[in-house]
Amino acid sequence: MNVEDITIHQDDTIVHALSKLNNIRHISRLILFVVNNQNKVIGSLTDGDIRRSLIEDNNVHKSVGEVCNKDFVFEYIQDSFLNLDEYRKKDIKVLPLLDDARNLKDIIDLEKTKAVLPLECMIMAGGRGKRLSPLTDEIPKPLLPLGNKPIMEHNIDSLISYGIKKMYISVKYRGEKIQEYFGDGSSKGIQIEYVWEDEPLGTAGALSLVENFSRNNILLMNGDLFTNINFEDLYTSFVNSHADMAVASTEYKIDVPYAVFEAEGNQVKNFKEKPSYRYHSNAGIYILKKSLIKKIPKNQFYDITDLMKDLIENKGKLFHNPIVGYWIDIGKPEDYKQAQEFIKHS
Structure with missing residues (x-):
């Protein structure tokens, strides 16, 4: 306005x-x-x-x-x-x-804004989305419709509601369609800049192509997620823990349909009948200090997990923060169908 x-x-x-x-x-x-x-x-x-x-x-x-x-x-x-x-x-x-x-x-x-976070954001949107072919043969995966708007627009609107107004979108496959759809962001009252990958740069490599982020902390996220993550909770967790990087996590549960033995050699000492194991797994959303970008090689393939490993090996602070809400990584046709069904009833 x-x-x-x-x-x-x-x-x-x-x-x-x-x-x-x-x-x-x-x-x-x-x-x-x-x-x-x-x-x-x-x-x-x-x-x-x-x-x-x-x-x-x-x-x-x-x-x-x-x-x-x-x-x-x-x-x-x-x-x-x-x-x-x-x-x-x-x-x-x-x-x-x-x-x-x-x-x-x-x-x-305040009716539309949940928080005002001092963050800039990069959205990773350059992937081919082969597993969703033929849907992605002409349309990039982030622009696949979900309800009344594309997948990535749900994420952008959510980021706006947390007061984030400067966004970078890394693009490669059918990137011109993404650029045509969102433009410079002015229609939504934000600024969008596009980072073009000549070659695939992984899940963090495009960060090295931004000349100068104006904020000290950067939000990085995959463009094909469907989630109602509380970005304020992730940010305050990152700040209060004095972390170098915070990773949003989602719970992953494995149900074993058989008894699992606890053994020494071949001797069974105990067993658990049909146990369930719960793990916290990477949800593809990160907040990191701008200073970490210097560790990313310029214009080379580099995954965010490479940076996470580097942090751990060098005694940096890497924290995770569980997502309380829904989270769907739209990578396969069944994921896309699940998200489509979910939004009908949300």
């Missing part, structure tokens, strides 16, 4: 404010921010503020500077994590973000 659409000069009238409020779309509360001659925000104005003024004197020509709420809640633009819970407790629906001169730079719609 253009901030000019939700700002109004202090000398404008209530009539003008009502007209402007009536044209607001796509935010959860009808609200304007009142500015002075220096474009400094001096207050907020809602339909409730106008209604109370009209009840008082029925003067629609009163200036909005007289009736606005000068004790409004705001935050300054910052690069650090912003916890939105305290604002939700105050029943705030729209939080303005101001610069040091108190000019309006952006807003946070």
Whole structure:
């Protein structure tokens, strides 16, 4: 949203404010921010503020500077994590973000935004998806439809809801279709840059092609996942554990249909009847320190698991954080069918 659409000069009238409020779309509360001659925000104005003024004197020509709420809640633009819970407790629906001169730079719609995470994201979307052929013969796997939009759009919309507005998409196979579909991201209020792989670079190699990430921590994820992961939980786990990298994990269960022996040589000491084993496995979503990218060879095939091994061998901190919710890796036709059935009932 253009901030000019939700700002109004202090000398404008209530009539003008009502007209402007009536044209607001796509935010959860009808609200304007009142500015002075220096474009400094001096207050907020809602339909409730106008209604109370009209009840008082029925003067629609009163200036909005007289009736606005000068004790409004705001935050300054910052690069650090912003916890939105305290604002939700105050029943705030729209939080303005101001610069040091108190000019309006952006807003946070708390009905649509779950968190504001200081992360940039790279989405890996260059794979061929052979196992899903013929569906992927003309369409890249991340653009396969899932409900009313492509697989990867579910992920991008989820990332946006966590306040992530700068994304890189690594592309190769049918990458022009992905670029055509999402464009530069402006239609969603974000920035998207494309990283083209001349040759397959694995699950982390494309990170080496970005000249300069502006954030200290980078979110990396596969573009063919269908999940409702809580990115805020993953981020806070990463920060609080002082990790070099955090990996989202999913539980993998193996049911053995027979008795399993515990033996010394051929002598059975004990056995478990039809045991189940549970493991935490890699879910294809990572947060890593930007400094780790220097370890990735430039424009060479390199998997994220290579970086994980390097961390472990050099006594770095690698943590995992279980996903609480659903997670489907859409690699095979049965996975895609499962995701299609799931979304019908979600």
